[in-house]
Amino acid sequence: MKLAYWMYAGPAHIGTLRIASSFKNVHAIMHAPLGDDYFNVMRSMLSRERDFTPVTASVVDRHVLARGSQEKVVDNITRKDAEEHPDLIVLTPTCTSSILQEDLQNFVERAQLEAKGDVMLADVNHYRVNELQAGDRTLHQIVQFYIEKARKKGELPTTKTEKPSVNIIGISTLGFHNNHDCTELKKLMGDLGIEVNAVIPEGASVHELKNLPKAWFNLVPYRELGLMTANYLQAEFGTPCVDITPMGVVETARCIRKIQQVINAQGANVDYEEYINEQTLYVSQAAWFSRSIDCQNLTGKKAVVFGDNTHAAALTKILSREMGIHVVWAGTYCKYDADWFREQVSEYCDEVLITDDHGAIGDAIARVEPSAIFGTQMERHVGKRLDIPCGVIAAPIHVQNFPIGYKPFLGYEGTNQITDLIYNSFTLGMEDHLLEIFGGHDTKEVITKGISAESDLNWTKDGLAELNKIPGFVRGKVKRNTEKFARDRGFKDISAEVLYAAKEAVGA
Amino acid sequence: MTVAQQPEALNFECETGNYHTFCPISCVAWLYQKIEDSFFLVIGTKTCGYFLQNAMGVMIFAEPRYAMAELEEGDISAQLNDYAELKRLCEQIKRDRNPSVIVWIGTCTTEIIKMDLEGLAPKLESEIGIPIVVARANGLDYAFTQGEDTVLAAMAHRCPTQAPITENEKNERNAIQKLLNFGKKKEDVVQEESEYVDHPPLVLFGSLPDPVVTQLTLELKKQGIKVSGWLPAKRFTELPVLEEGYYVAGVNPFLSRTATTLMRRRKCKLIGAPFPIGPDGTRAWIEKICSVFGITPKGLEEREAQIWTGLEDYVKLIRGKSVFFMGDNLLEVSLARFLVRCGMTVHEVGIPYMDKRYQAAELAMLEKACQEMGVPLPKIVEKPDNYNQVQRIYELKPDLVITGMAHANPLEARGINTKWSVEFTFAQIHGFSNARDILELVTRPLRRNNNLKDLGWDKLVREEAKI
Numbered sequence: 001m002k003l004a005y006w007m008y009a010g011p012a013h014i015g016t017l018r019i020a021s022s023f024k025n026v027h028a029i030m031h032a033p034l035g036d037d038y039f040n041v042m043r044s045m046l047s048r049e050r051d052f053t054p055v056t057a058s059v060v061d062r063h064v065l066a067r068g069s070q071e072k073v074v075d076n077i078t079r080k081d082a083e084e085h086p087d088l089i090v091l092t093p094t095c096t097s098s099i100l101q102e103d104l105q106n107f108v109e110r111a112q113l114e115a116k117g118d119v120m121l122a123d124v125n126h127y128r129v130n131e132l133q134a135g136d137r138t139l140h141q142i143v144q145f146y147i148e149k150a151r152k153k154g155e156l157p158t159t160k161t162e163k164p165s166v167n168i169i170g171i172s173t174l175g176f177h178n179n180h181d182c183t184e185l186k187k188l189m190g191d192l193g194i195e196v197n198a199v200i201p202e203g204a205s206v207h208e209l210k211n212l213p214k215a216w217f218n219l220v221p222y223r224e225l226g227l228m229t230a231n232y233l234q235a236e237f238g239t240p241c242v243d244i245t246p247m248g249v250v251e252t253a254r255c256i257r258k259i260q261q262v263i264n265a266q267g268a269n270v271d272y273e274e275y276i277n278e279q280t281l282y283v284s285q286a287a288w289f290s291r292s293i294d295c296q297n298l299t300g301k302k303a304v305v306f307g308d309n310t311h312a313a314a315l316t317k318i319l320s321r322e323m324g325i326h327v328v329w330a331g332t333y334c335k336y337d338a339d340w341f342r343e344q345v346s347e348y349c350d351e352v353l354i355t356d357d358h359g360a361i362g363d364a365i366a367r368v369e370p371s372a373i374f375g376t377q378m379e380r381h382v383g384k385r386l387d388i389p390c391g392v393i394a395a396p397i398h399v400q401n402f403p404i405g406y407k408p409f410l411g412y413e414g415t416n417q418i419t420d421l422i423y424n425s426f427t428l429g430m431e432d433h434l435l436e437i438f439g440g441h442d443t444k445e446v447i448t449k450g451i452s453a454e455s456d457l458n459w460t461k462d463g464l465a466e467l468n469k470i471p472g473f474v475r476g477k478v479k480r481n482t483e484k485f486a487r488d489r490g491f492k493d494i495s496a497e498v499l500y501a502a503k504e505a506v507g508a
Numbered sequence: 509m510t511v512a513q514q515p516e517a518l519n520f521e522c523e524t525g526n527y528h529t530f531c532p533i534s535c536v537a538w539l540y541q542k543i544e545d546s547f548f549l550v551i552g553t554k555t556c557g558y559f560l561q562n563a564m565g566v567m568i569f570a571e572p573r574y575a576m577a578e579l580e581e582g583d584i585s586a587q588l589n590d591y592a593e594l595k596r597l598c599e600q601i602k603r604d605r606n607p608s609v610i611v612w613i614g615t616c617t618t619e620i621i622k623m624d625l626e627g628l629a630p631k632l633e634s635e636i637g638i639p640i641v642v643a644r645a646n647g648l649d650y651a652f653t654q655g656e657d658t659v660l661a662a663m664a665h666r667c668p669t670q671a672p673i674t675e676n677e678k679n680e681r682n683a684i685q686k687l688l689n690f691g692k693k694k695e696d697v698v699q700e701e702s703e704y705v706d707h708p709p710l711v712l713f714g715s716l717p718d719p720v721v722t723q724l725t726l727e728l729k730k731q732g733i734k735v736s737g738w739l740p741a742k743r744f745t746e747l748p749v750l751e752e753g754y755y756v757a758g759v760n761p762f763l764s765r766t767a768t769t770l771m772r773r774r775k776c777k778l779i780g781a782p783f784p785i786g787p788d789g790t791r792a793w794i795e796k797i798c799s800v801f802g803i804t805p806k807g808l809e810e811r812e813a814q815i816w817t818g819l820e821d822y823v824k825l826i827r828g829k830s831v832f833f834m835g836d837n838l839l840e841v842s843l844a845r846f847l848v849r850c851g852m853t854v855h856e857v858g859i860p861y862m863d864k865r866y867q868a869a870e871l872a873m874l875e876k877a878c879q880e881m882g883v884p885l886p887k888i889v890e891k892p893d894n895y896n897q898v899q900r901i902y903e904l905k906p907d908l909v910i911t912g913m914a915h916a917n918p919l920e921a922r923g924i925n926t927k928w929s930v931e932f933t934f935a936q937i938h939g940f941s942n943a944r945d946i947l948e949l950v951t952r953p954l955r956r957n958n959n960l961k962d963l964g965w966d967k968l969v970r971e972e973a974k975i
Contacts, residue, residue, distance in 0.1 A: 001593035002578040003600060004557055011554040033616045033647030035531025038559045040914035050921035050969050053914065056895070059525055061648055065620065076526075083895065095553040096616045099584055126553070127581040396561075 006358045006378060008308075008333035008396060013094045014039060015134030016122040017055055019142065020090045022172045022201035026142075027054040027086040028122075029076055031069070031097035031104060034059055046399050047174060056080060060096055069102055077111035077119055087206045088118045088142070095126040118206075120145055132224040132308070133336060135172065139201055140228035143209055147236065150210035157214050164263045164270070165195040167215040167233075170226030171202040176311065176395045177409050178202065181221060184408035188246070192259065192272060200229075213237040217262045219255075221245055221410055223309040224334065240265075246410050247314035248418065249286050249322055252279075279412050286415035289423070290322050298325055298426060304368055305330040306353070306361055306375040307394025309337055311409070313344040315374050315393050318418060320348035325422075328368045329353050331361065358382075369477070372425040377401070387476035391425040457483050459494045466496040478503075518875055518885050520862065525891035528914045529836035529860055530563060530930065531556070532645040532655030533613050536574045537564045538934070539659055542715045545743045547607035548574035549597065551625070552615030573605060579617055586621075591628050598636055607638065609666075609744040611659060614644035639744070641666060651860035653762040653837050653933060656715055660739055661765040664713075664774060667739065667750040705732035707801040711748045711776070713739040713766050714759035716938060723939045724759065724784060731798055731805055739766070750774045757797055759784060759938060762838035764866035782870045785839070786846030787815040787943045792873060815940050819850075822947035825954050827851035829907035832900075835859045835892050836912050837933050841867055843910070844886060845874040846946065853883045855904050858892035908953065923966040925953040 013030060017039045020028035030036060040053040058069070058076040077089050091108055104121050112119045123141055124134040150156045166189055171182045182199060189196050197215035198208050218233055220226040220243045230241040240262045246255035253276045260272045280287050289295050303325050305316045309332050316330040331353030332341045338354040346352055353364060362382045365373060373383045373390040377398050383390035392401055393409075408414040459467065470478050478499075485502035486494050533556055536548040550556055557576040564572075577597050582588040598610055614625050629640040643662045645655035712724070712735055725735045737748020750756075752775035758767055761783050770776040781796035782789050791812045798805045816823075831847055833840045835858025844854045864871065878885045889897075894915065901909055901924060909919055909926045916926040931949055936942045 001551075001583055001588070001597055002576075002580060003597050004576045004578045005572070005574075006561060007554060007557055010558045013555070014558065033531075034525070034527075034651055035529060035533075035559070035647040036555060037528055037914065038531070038563065040528060041912065042562060044914050044917045048917060050918060052898075052918045056526060060616070061525070065648060095555045096620065099617065099620050126555075127584065130554075 008356050008358070008376065008378070010131035011095060012124045012126045012129050012131065012134035013092050013122075015129075015131040015136070016090065016092045016124055016138040018131070018172050018174050019135050019138040019201050020088075020092070020122075021054055022203070023088070023142070024203060024205045025054075025086050026088045026090065026206060027056070027080055027084060028090045028092050029073070029080060030055065030057045030092045030094055031073060031102075032057050032060060032092075032094040033096050034061070036094055036096070043174060046397075046402050048399075048402070054084070054086065060100070065100075068100075069107070073102075073104070073107040074111045074114075077107070078114045081111075081115040081117050081119075086117050088120065089115065090138070090142075091119065091121045093122065093124070093126065098126045118145070118149075130336075132334065135225050136228045139169075139226060140232055142206065143200070143212065143229050144232060146206055146209035147212070155210055157211060159214070160216055160266070161195060161197060161214050163195050164193070164217075164266075164268045165197040165215045166259075167197050167212055167218045167239075168199045169218050169220050169229050170222045170224075171199055172225060173202060174395075175202075175222070175225070176308075176393075176397055176401065177403075177407055180403075180406055180408035181410040181414070183406070184411035184413050185219070185221060185246075187413075188256075188411045191275065192256065193270065194259070194263070213239065215239060216266055216268075217242055217259070219259070221310075223313075223337065223340065245310050245314050247311070247414060248318040249280055249284060249412075249415050251314060251317065252411060252415065284412040284415045286322065286419045289419050290324075294423060295323055298323055298423075300324065300326050301372070301426060302326050302328050302368065302370040303372050303374060304328055304365055304370045305349070305393070306332070306373075306379055308332065309334045309341050309344075311394040312374075313341055314409075315418070316345045316348050319374070319422065323422065326350075328370060329364060331355065331364075369480075372422075374422075374425070389425045391421045393421075457486055457494055458492060460496075463493070463495040463499055466499050518871060519887050520864075520890065521887060522890045523893040523896060525893070527835065527858070527860070527892045527894045527897075528912045530652040530912075531559050531647045532650040532652055532658065533560065533615060534563055534652060535645060535655030535659055536560070536611075536613060537572075539611075539656060539715055539740070540573045542717075543609070543740050543742070543744055545608035545745065546573060546611055547601050547605055547609070548611045548613060549577050549601065550574065550613040550615065551577040551579065551594075551618050551623070552613075553579050553617050556615050556617075573607065575601070584617070584621060590623055591632065594628060595632055595635065598632060598638070598640070602636055602638055609639045609641055611641045611643060611662075613655075613659075614642060614646060616646045616648050619644065619646050619648055639666065651836065651838070653760070653839070654765075654861065656760075657763050657765045660713060660715070660763060661769040663740060663744075663747065664750070664766060664769045666744075667747045667774070669774075670749065670751045703729070703732065704734040705801065705803055707733060707803070708753065708755055709736040709749075709751070710734065710755045710757065710779075710797070710801075711737045711739060711750060712757055712759055713770065714763055715740055716759060717936055718742065720936050720938050720942065723941055727784075727790070727794060727939060728797065730807070731794060731803055733797060733801065733803065739770075750776060753777065755779055755800065757781060757793070758866070759793075760839070761842050761867055761870060764863040767866050780866070780869050782845070782873045783842045784938050785842040786849065786946060787812045787819075787940050788849045788877070789842055789846060789870075789873070790938070790940050790943075792869075796869065811940060815943055819943060819947055822944070822951050823850045825951045825958075826908075826947075829853070829954070830855055830904070831908045831910065831950075832897075832904065832906040833857045833859075834894065834897050834909065834911040834915065834929070835889065836929050839932050839937075840910075841870050841874055841888070843932065843946070845870065845877050846943075847950065848874065848877040848881055848883060850947070851881065854878075854886035855906055856897070856900065857886045857888045858897060859888060859890055862888065862890045908950070910950075921968045923968075925957060927953055 017028050020026050037057045043049050043053045058073045108119050108121045122138050168185055171178045186196055218230040218241045220230045233239045234241055242258045244255040244258050246252040256272050305312050312332050316327050319325040320327050327349040329351040330345045330349040333356040342352050358378045365382050373379050374393045376394050376396050380390040407417050482499050482502040533550050540548050612625050625642045629642050633640045641662045643659040645658045754776045756770045756776045757779040767778050771778050779800050782792040784790040784793040791808050795805050830853040832855045840857045840859045844857045910929050911926050916928050919926045935945050937946045
């Protein structure tokens with residue numbers, strides 16, 4: 001048992017449902033108790049879906065507990081098949097159903113006899129994988145199912161498309177800025193003269209899946225979703241996979257060069273160097289920003305980064321390599337894929353943090369006192385409490401992270417958006433000056449162990465009055481510095497004198 | 509108003525139970541705020557945690573006094589010892605938060621693996637010295653607000669019996685009394701006592717925000733009725749005394765287990781009344797309590813009329829319109845009754861669970877309201893089927909659908925006005941003064957759409973839903 005208040009990645013069935021409901025005309029039926037269909041609320045609220053989320057529950061209640069689901073699951077599948085005529089119904093186990101150990105595969109086979117559409121059981125173990133791993137696995141499972149089905153029917157295309165083409169794999173519902181990223185990637189492919197053969201799973205029909213082998217290569221923009229599918233396609237059809245996330249100027253160029261290499265190996269004979277140069281120097285504003293005076297002011301500022309593998313790794317590289325910002329630590333909650341993360345970021349930050357404990361992250365932020373945080377909604381709230389600005393770069397996210405305006409993170413427009421996000425997160429100019437006046441930036445030592453630790457010090461009336469004269473955005477830091485000073489010297493009460501003595505001590 | 513042509517009885521139906529609602533563990537969100545010295549430990553899986561974290565939104569960041577005891581594979585397969593694991597976590601909670609009570613919320617998983625929480629709790633309680641209350645608020649058995657019912661039913665066992673204390677101290681124990689007496693001299697208090705009619709002690713049950721508690725308590729005080737205590741009180745240590753023969757009354761329609769526990773186990777007498785939701789409900793609630801104590805209510809009719817007058821600008825907007833409750837929080841019957849009084853027609857009252865005995869007075873009042881207002885009686889659908897309901901909604905084209913968030917946006921996109929049902933659970937809707945808040949919620953989509961009506965943006969989906 002584990003005491004937990006907050007989790008970064010959801011349970012496995014959420015991953016499966018995200019994949020199933022990303023496809024067009026695919027319905028998921030959860031084998032779950034009442035109330036577990038909260039996914040529908042999230043999808044309807046967060047991504048403001050106009051259509052009913054194609055997820056229903058085959059409710060597990062007392063009767064099911066006593067005598068098993070019996071006909072219930074099969075009836076629910078065939079009923080949904082008749083009502084909505086989905087191409088595919090994915091039976092989704094939940095934590096509850098996985099301990100009931102009912103033979104769901106058998107239900108699927110029985111329902112398949114009657115159902116016009118296809119029926120499959122999502123193959124995920126609730127107690128071993130999380131949302132991200134389950135999503136990756138379910139996408140692979142669905143692709144494999146339809147490739148094999150087409151092969152049996154002899155419908156599998158054997159030739160590649162005439163012009164270079166790509167499958168974009170891993171765009172899904174409730175993914176962080178996924179829709180905008182998808183648009184940006186399509187535009188990028190258009191610029192490069194590459195046809196988009198398929199985008200999966202978002203908006204795809206399962207009937208298109210048999211055409212996946214026609215693409216010259218697969219592009220997997222996110223580390224968390226799509227690699228299993230791409231590896232499968234590589235093993236089956238030798239389709240090469242480009243898995244460099246085009247996030248940030250340098251990585252976008254690296255991704256494009258890799259694409260060039262992959263398609264030239266198949267006889268395309270393209271040269272993208274001129275395009276990369278043009279975009280980097282004149283179209284994207286990010287490279288110019290790095291050179292500008294604004295960015296100069298950011299030099300050496302401290303930041304911390306936390307999120308999923310894709311976004312935390314990319315942001316760390318952008319901050320450190322493209323803007324000269326000092327990333328004190330970078331972390332991920334993708335513990336199952338920690339080695340990859342370490343390898344990606346270790347040369348761009350002082351320390352790597354692998355954890356899914358938000359308390360540990362909060363304390364690590366309090367210890368470092370960075371000028372800005374780049375993290376999830378949880379880190380944003382830690383930042384609020386510590387008076388440190390935060391840019392949200394990864395899920396878990398709230399409704400405000402599903403903007404209506406065009407805000408990709410990938411490609412050249414993505415570099416502009418990220419630049420704005422970073423620049424706006426730091427406190428600058430006059431504020432910066434004030435920070436200097438009141439005791440500089442960064443204190444190396446640990447001031448408080450836990451961020452919720454109560455202060456044992458007493459502020460006197462005049463001390464408090466003096467503190468309140470300090471501008472709000474630096475007050476927290478001045479307060480902490482003064483308290484540290486008082487604690488070091490054994491003062492119990494903090495008066496105005498102590499406050500100014502602390503300021504002088506730091507200034508000296 | 510015209511009398512209905514054919515006074516038929518309410519029609520009860522039961523569907524498949526394929527409907528959307530919140531998991532009953534959501535009750536921790538409001539109960540931990542209500543019971544200030546409590547800590548709620550939900551013993552379940554990541555699924556439960558994910559629900560709480562997302563459903564409670566920003567509250568999760570306010571250092572809540574609740575947490576998950578997240579079960580791992582070792583717990584499921586009994587490789588780990590339940591007792592040792594729970595002891596470890598509860599000791600940590602005691603160390604970090606020092607609560608006066610730890611409430612264990614049993615979930616679907618603890619049911620299926622048959623974790624004997626009721627058996628483990630007393631043993632652990634004596635070992636760590638903190639009361640442990642066990643409530644099985646799981647999705648196998650209950651829906652949404654019924655979670656509170658399971659917690660309060662468990663708490664009812666903890667209420668002191670005939671506490672061996674003097675009359676003065678007893679008064680002191682009473683939180684509301686203390687609140688009302690705050691800053692007053694002893695003589696004043698004694699004098700105030702005389703304002704009450706001599707009646708057997710009355711304890712109210714149901715968790716309400718403190719301002720609403722005060723409002724309802726004062727409302728009864730006007731009739732000379734003294735509220736001896738509330739289940740739950742602001743603190744676990746202030747749970748009301750319950751002696752045999754005390755009278756109890758519910759303030760919410762989903763508290764049937766608590767009512768049963770109070771009657772059967774604590775030998776209290778239940779006052780079966782409609783619930784104090786809407787001015788009509790509040791008046792009927794007070795009148796029923798008065799009648800039990802043989803008191804003639806004073807000034808209630810004028811009070812109700814005055815509230816209705818104040819509501820007229822909102823009632824005007826909904827009079828003659830129709831409403832469809834998809835059903836997810838058990839407040840549906842009371843709200844439907846109030847809306848009928850406002851002049852609405854109710855097509856259907858979906859409800860997760862219908863306790864016809866506990867809600868008897870409320871159902872009778874609904875029937876009467878329909879007859880007096882001359883509108884057809886609604887169909888009451890227990891354990892509804894959301895898919896079928898959506899088909900019925902397409903057919904009936906109601907002016908307003910009260911529904912969960914899963915269906916609200918898709919229905920809006922199809923030109924159907926919706927109100928998110930969960931807001932009724934969290935808003936203050938009880939008593940005379942909060943009637944306006946109910947209508948504020950009900951009329952909001954209509955007012956919004958009045959503002960937008962000339963834009964021609966009603967239906968925002970390309971094809972109609974497939975049948």
